[in-house]
Amino acid sequence: MTSFNRDGHAGTGPGEFTPDGCSVDLYARLPGNGEAEIVAAALPPGATLLELGAGAGRMTRPLVAAGLQVTAVDESEGMLAHVRPVAPAVRAPIEDLDLGRRFDAVLLASFLVNTADDAHRARLLRTCVRHTSPGGHVLIQRERDGLHDSLEPGSSWSRGELTVTVVSLEPAGDGASRTCLAYDFGGARWTQTFYSRNLPRPRFEAALAEAGLAVDSYLTDDRTWVRARVERDPASPTPASSPAS
Template sequence: MRNNGTGPGPISPDGSPVEFYSMLPPNGEPELVAQVTPPGGSVLELGAGVGRVTHPLLALGFEVVAVDESPEMLALVQDAQTVLARVEGLRLDRRFDTVMLASQLVNTADDAYRRELIATCARHVVPGGVVLIQWMPASAHDRWYVGRTRTDGDVTITMAAVEEVSPGVYHATMRYTYGDAKVWTQSFSSKRLTDDELAAELATEGLRLDGFLTEDRTWVSAVPA
């Protein structure tokens, strides 16, 4: 199942509605980066989107290179170096103190794509640096159900559909609503990964799972082995 999205305004290649994502605030990500990155250090933000996290990182004094495949997304990023490119296969001529891969991209149902994402992280982190990966722990999928909803101000996010299409692989559609005026959908696939499976995937690319940075275990730190 290819990720896809519907609704007003431009939609990125992975189905993300640009206008909707521009409404979302950061959710603790800048503080996590600050925990593991030296003051004034360099950050490679993979899948940076509209700069929701980029801009707070810049305000904290970090040097940020923001990578995304959506020109409409990157057009909203200010004061950071931007790179219009897909994450997989990315080869910049430098390494960074911290590499960040957010949005549960690592839970892709495409195993080869996951390895490419992790390889990109590994080849861009300095020795002694940190890779931050947002993922969905295996148990999180058990809490998915149609109608699951959360609201943040005028924004409502609802799971409109979910199906386990094969063991451990889920197809889901989210519905995003802004007030009573605008509605978007985004469909995607997600694969259940255990801690051991994630650690093995990281090890394949020379990274070691170092720990979990949040109580819900959705943010992983990995370091060069």
């Protein structure tokens, strides 16, 4: 059986890397791609927001500028060094996080929900539920349906100065794959190798339901951005049944 833990993740190129193979130098340079605008439009003005996996703050900065009260979480001190000038930051693994407080919204972006490890996904989503206030929402970025089937080694796409190339893509069973991407930006090249899993809409929504979440709305036509509501908190005790009269 294939193990999808982060021992199979790696990165190459100049500078520091996170445990899952992300380049701190690359992420600190990348411009936004409209993600923060989607998030800000889905929340009330001034909302408190817990940003899980904030990285170097590509979304944090415009979200703070939009008036949201952001608390950023990442396990990389190198990443958070770029965040702390603009928002409170917590260094911690997402799956073990328990801040003892709740927020109007929790953000799980960067396709983290597409982890190939089902148990890890469940822990990420439980962290979201654990930190969401009653009536609040969880905002999730997921891969579009069929993305894995559309990629092949050698394919590439560009955004501004950034060019991304698929170096390799190895099926690992049950919709999972081990992918190596190359990032060319500003005269330097980085690679990241990682496991991910295709999550068609029914499987994605089933994972939400297992964690106590349900889709409130899909925020984009391609359904890559989702606003979910908390239906139940798995950590809360189940109310005792009333005795029969």
